[in-house]
Amino acid sequence: MMLFMIVPLCALLSFSQQVRSADKCVCELTNSEQAFPHDKLSTVEDNASKCNMEITSQKILELESLLLGLDRRLPQLQEDVAMLEREDDGELYGVVSLQVIENEMKDIEQLIDRLNSTTMEDQHLALDVTKQLEDVKAEMQDMKRYDTMQVVMRQEANQRLKRELNQCRNGLHPIIQPTQPQHGNCPHGQFVNITGPRVNTVGEYPGTHKYGAWGRDPQPEVGKENWHWLVMMITSNRYSNYVRLYSSLSSLIVGVSVPGNIVIHTSNPTTNTIQGPNVVLFSGALYYNCYNQDAVCRFNLTAKTITTLQLPKGTRFNSKGNFCYLDECYPFTDLDLATDESGVWVIYTTTQDCGNLVLSKVENNENMTLGQTWHTSVYKLGVTNTFMACGVLYATRYIDKEMEEIFYSFNTVTGVEKFNIGIFIRKMSPNMYSLNYSPVDQMLHAYCDSIMVSYKVLFE
Template sequence: MQPSSSLLVKLLWLPLVLPGQPQLVRSMSNLVDESGICHCVVFLPNNSTLLQQLEQLQSAVQKLAGKYEQLMSRANDYARAIEEQDNQVLEMNHIPEFRNPSTVASRDESPAFNLLRVELEGVQRLASQLNVKGGAADLLHQLQGKVTNASLTLKLLADTEQRSFNALQQEVDVLEGQLSQCEREKEQDQASRDSGLSLAPGSCAHGGLQKVSRPFVLKLNWRGISYKAGAWGRDSAPKPASSLYWVAPLRADGRYFDFYRLYKFYDDLMLLKNYEQWKMGYGDGSGNTVYNNFMYFNYYGTNDMAKVDLSSNTLVLRRPLPGATYNNRFSYASVPWTGLNFAGDEEGLWVIYATEHSKGNLVISRLNASTLEVEKTWHTSQYKPGLSGAFMACGVLYALRSLSTRQEEIFYAFDTTTGQEHTLSILLDKMLETLHGINYCPWDHKLYVYNDGFLVTYDLIFLTTKYQLPIRAAAKRLSGAHAPQKSIRPSRPSRP
């Protein structure tokens, strides 16, 4: 065959040449016809199994590539849909479902996401099996890489969506808290205008408690729903140095007090950030309170009063309370391990308890906050295990009893200034059945209640001085921890 001549090669058959196989194409010289066509002889094997396997492999690869393109198209559709939903959520002013995160299904747990994830996992397994069988290695490697990238993209999309949802939920919680704060302030201002009363922080220029606002639920305690017992609040000194918030859940057994957290600002409490967490390890029950940056509580397994410096988590004082019962003797109804119940108000630091001498009736003692010495003691006519709780406000003890699983009644008051007691009927709604720690803050005139694991507040509305509650029964003002008790059955006063 001449190099300059026009050459047309007619290939009869060219099979795939595999390693280790004999040469199936043989070149033959000087076989050019008159038209300049070179004739070659090709020897085909008798068995065509290899060719069939190659065709099947190529067909499987094509199907796999088509399925991959479909899945990627669906993933892109999901991404666009999620982005549109996020934009709609951001434009909404109020979404009730966010108040209960358990009712909102995460998108990465939706059936569509699960189906897409299962299909991608199946594609990955198929690609791995084909890779093991061999053939078209480069194409399979590229395809397997694309499937892996698609799976990672899907996971990243789900994780990003969940993080966005959690961040948005926290923002909504803060905004709802601020809105409710404004609503409560407006309600309190209106009540003050109606009664002619404008009460300054830490002031006792009023005629006693008139009513309690509806409960405002801030959030679940930071340890979780299993920690149903505990206490929380603000510094109960009349003029605290800072707006310190504290949260002290008990262990799941409802008795042992070991950890607590401190927050300097309300928003930090709502977002669970910028806190100090301390371990104490020797508290008993939910009767603790904070007064002038010190925490006061019942020392575990004793009738000792304990005082801890919150700036360093240091136990600075421990002193027994004469005659006080402990180890679940004469605790509040449905609230065990409340032998000593500490309280702070405009008049100072108090401890509420019972003794064997009082036969379980409530006893009030005013304490020296520095030395924990008892300065004065009063006995009441109320049997402590028949009460659900008590708190102090402006030197007056207010006692509660349970009416139902959703309502309490502040039914009794004892004024330590006059030594007089009288009955009330102020209803207090509650979200869950049991009120554990109840703490009053003179600075904002609120009750801080630990309600079966949830942090709840109430606004207190007081009467003007010209509408002081009438006294229907009198009790002698008693001093000394073992003073004799005069039992009085007070009658219900007329409404002012």
């Protein structure tokens, strides 16, 4: 019996036997295979890590900041030269103005030098990283020959066969489209993961205004396609009375606000100002929880008009139905406003639903009305935030100070709930007070303890 067990084990090994005594048997096993180059693999891993460290979003932001600074300085210089030409008296005024213009030109020259230097560094970095990646790829291809059992090759073949099998099945049995109307046009496919963060900035108010929200308008007005907005809770971390606008992401990062604040009311708080951090901007209007009401307010940024939408009787408000986890609740998060490809949604809870999440579509008509409503089976006190993407509600929960999990989804088309999504978000700060999905660029914008962070949403 022992002989039959030894032979398969030594199939790839040279085998010799030497009898030294009547009761002893000595086996010498010699490995005929090459030793796997662990040192080489370790070097490849180090090179890959080095590439990840060298290519950072900070380098891109630095370039964008320099370009933004140059873009703002040149028109100012042009304006100063035009003023000199109009008002030069040939004496004192001209000398002072020329000195100002000379200083500005020196600043611009320094800015251009820094820009050129940064561009050259980025070009060299790109060439170096490309070469490193090619080397890493070549090394990994070379190490494939150590896979004598062809495990990797067979895995790749199995994956290819599975894809072909799925394509064949889908071709023979086409998916039946649901009879209910789609609430959002989702050309991207199925939501499968999140990467990032792509942006991590404190903006122009570092360390202040713990609660807030930020993002982009999914349906912007003409000329405002790249604008970003920011709403901070400026009174007791609970209330606000204005929205702050930025002409681009770079402007938000470096803290240059144009056109600045759009004020809802001079008092804060007061009737129809903002209560709680769950705010969104859609089609040039700000949607939020009206102060001291179980209602949604819509503030038109251009007309400066406010429309209110009363929510169903029994809706919890004034910090009675917050997002929570075991150690903490986020005050005044009773109502969560969300946007996706189809428009605006409101997520809340009622006494009739025993604290479970309720989802309603906000019809963006003249009077703003409440559209179709869905009742879920997920308890709001066990949820830290929600957002919408392509007509699907997603809920998150607190894992620890460094990680949040998207654990739940509710499909408004099929009515299917899932509690096992298992997509994790790496946090820059322990608490995520708001999450806004942007269908314009498929980004997820988070506001975390005064830090603005964004992640890329990946679709299949």
